Amino acid sequence: MNLKSTCCIALLVYMLTGCGLVHKMTIDQGNYISEEQVEQLKIGMSKQQIRYVLGTPMLFDESRPNTWQYVFYVKKGYQPPDEKKIIIQFDSNGKAMSIQK
Numbered sequence: 001m002n003l004k005s006t007c008c009i010a011l012l013v014y015m016l017t018g019c020g021l022v023h024k025m026t027i028d029q030g031n032y033i034s035e036e037q038v039e040q041l042k043i044g045m046s047k048q049q050i051r052y053v054l055g056t057p058m059l060f061d062e063s064r065p066n067t068w069q070y071v072f073y074v075k076k077g078y079q080p081p082d083e084k085k086i087i088i089q090f091d092s093n094g095k096a097m098s099i100q101k
Contacts, residue, residue: 024078037054042096070085
């Protein structure tokens with residue numbers, strides 16, 4: 001083999017071994033929701049109490065002010081994404097009447 005062929009093979013091997021070393025960042029979006037926070041949620045809690053436990057809702061629709069949606073999405077590297085969603089519906093008095101986990 002001549003020098004040109006050897007260099008091409010070496011370069012090709014170098015490029016192919018580098019492909020497996022690509023780092024994929026962790027992507028997280030939304031409200032982080034821990035199991036401890038979820039356990040604190042109870043029917044009858046006020047909007048202020050819910051906001052204290054979970055923070056400001058991620059999704060808020062002006063046409064449905066009595067429905068709050070908390071969404072947390074995380075994708076770590078090459079793993080499948082993990083998504084948690086909590087939807088809380090309030091009655092006309094501002095008390096939680098439905099909590100979907």
